[in-house]
Amino acid sequence: MTDNSPKGRTDKATMRLGADKAGIARAARLLTDGALVAFPTETVYGLGADARNGGAVAAIYQAKGRPSFNPLIAHVHDRAAADALAALPGPLARIADAFWPGPVTLVASRRDGCGLSSLVTAGLDTVALRVPHGETARTLLREFGGPIAAPSANPSGQISATSADHVLAGLNGKIAAVLDDGPTPVGVESTILGMEGDNVVLLRPGGLTSETIAAITGIHVAARSGSGISAPGQLVSHYAPRVSVRLNAAAPGPDEAWLDFGATTPHGCALDLSPSADLLEAAANLFDYLHRLDAMAAGHGITRLAVAPVPMHGLGLAINDRLSRAAAPRP
Ligand code: TXA
Numbered sequence: 236m237t238d239n240s241p242k243g244r245t246d247k248a249t250m251r252l253g254a255d256k257a258g259i260a261r262a263a264r265l266l267t268d269g270a271l272v273a274f275p276t277e278t279v280y281g282l283g284a285d286a287r288n289g290g291a292v293a294a295i296y297q298a299k300g301r302p303s304f305n306p307l308i309a310h311v312h313d314r315a316a317a318d319a320l321a322a323l324p325g326p327l328a329r330i331a332d333a334f335w336p337g338p339v340t341l342v343a344s345r346r347d348g349c350g351l352s353s354l355v356t357a358g359l360d361t362v363a364l365r366v367p368h369g370e371t372a373r374t375l376l377r378e379f380g381g382p383i384a385a386p387s388a389n390p391s392g393q394i395s396a397t398s399a400d401h402v403l404a405g406l407n408g409k410i411a412a413v414l415d416d417g418p419t420p421v422g423v424e425s426t427i428l429g430m431e432g433d434n435v436v437l438l439r440p441g442g443l444t445s446e447t448i449a450a451i452t453g454i455h456v457a458a459r460s461g462s463g464i465s466a467p468g469q470l471v472s473h474y475a476p477r478v479s480v481r482l483n484a485a486a487p488g489p490d491e492a493w494l495d496f497g498a499t500t501p502h503g504c505a506l507d508l509s510p511s512a513d514l515l516e517a518a519a520n521l522f523d524y525l526h527r528l529d530a531m532a533a534g535h536g537i538t539r540l541a542v543a544p545v546p547m548h549g550l551g552l553a554i555n556d557r558l559s560r561a562a563a564p565r566p
């Protein structure tokens with residue numbers, strides 16, 4: 236996908252950093268500065284960004300050319316860091332005790348004020364947490380000192396990257412750096428587990444098998460029911476605000492709240508995704524602003540939201556994908 240916003244481009248080739256002390260320290264500083272850094276985990280290479288920085292997380296989608304906002308995994312150093320972001324229910328806590336660090340991701344209710352960008356959770360109340368194994372990932376997480384959002388480090392729709400060469404083949408020039416620690420040992424993504432009622436359910440098969448989980452913890456991992464949330468980004472009406480949504484509006488009606496793009500129309504109950512029409516900024520604000528406008532509309536007794544047109548290029552594809560889901564008929 237094409238993108239014309241200057242922030243979406245790095246003019247320089249991507250740096251290949253050695254997975255030594257200096258390389259990892261450099262990678263941590265880049266993350267702190269809001270840059271994208273690919274790094275090895277035991278499963279695949281992740282395309283990392285500071286999970287608290289909406290602009291940096293938006294840049295992940297831009298670099299991958301992902302046309303929709305699926306929720307991302309927040310990688311943390313240890314159980315304490317995970318507990319700060321979400322309260323793991325009993326069975327998931329037992330699995331964490333048994334297998335973290337390791338190739339299993341746990342989905343649990345995120346804590347209010349956890350500080351994660353709402354783009355990481357794609358506006359959901361839950362968050363996917365993972366404590367990866369592997370010295371390089373662990374040292375990077377410790378040095379950086381915060382949660383790292385990271386999907387697999389490949390362009391959207393392409394094969395996951397299990398070496399720094401794979402990463403560079405797909406993303407050279409689009410990310411600041413890749414930490415090169417050779418091929419990843421597991422090679423498939425982590426297993427993702429969540430809860431449905433009292434049951435632990437499999438949301439994505441991966442590097443840790445249900446048999447191993449049962450053998451070590453005695454916990455039976457169930458198949459999820461048809462209505463599960465394994466890929467919330469794929470649901471037609473996924474993030475539905477309470478207000479009804481009217482897209483591509485030239486201007487808001489008198490009884491509508493207004494989600495603007497590019498500072499054009501002054502209006503009472505309104506927020507602007509990006510006054511300077513920057514798609515990266517708009518992506519970073521999207522879920523927060525939908526939530527906030529929903530609350531503002533309720534306060535004003537307004538039941539409809541009009542949304543200004545957002546250009547259909549670059550991150551605009553993902554933004555429009557999400558907006559059209561917000562506007563879709565409710566189930
Ligand atoms: O091994 C891995 O897990 C790799 C490495 C880099 O850690 N990461 C990875 O991330 O595979 P990604 O973004 O490609 O996959 C994230 C998956 C998606 O299928 C997404 O739907 C699911 O996690 N997910 C994230 N948050 C979720 C949530 N709150 N509820 C349900 N599923 C969620």
Ligand code: MG
Pocket residue numbers: 386387395
């Ligand atoms: Mg992937």
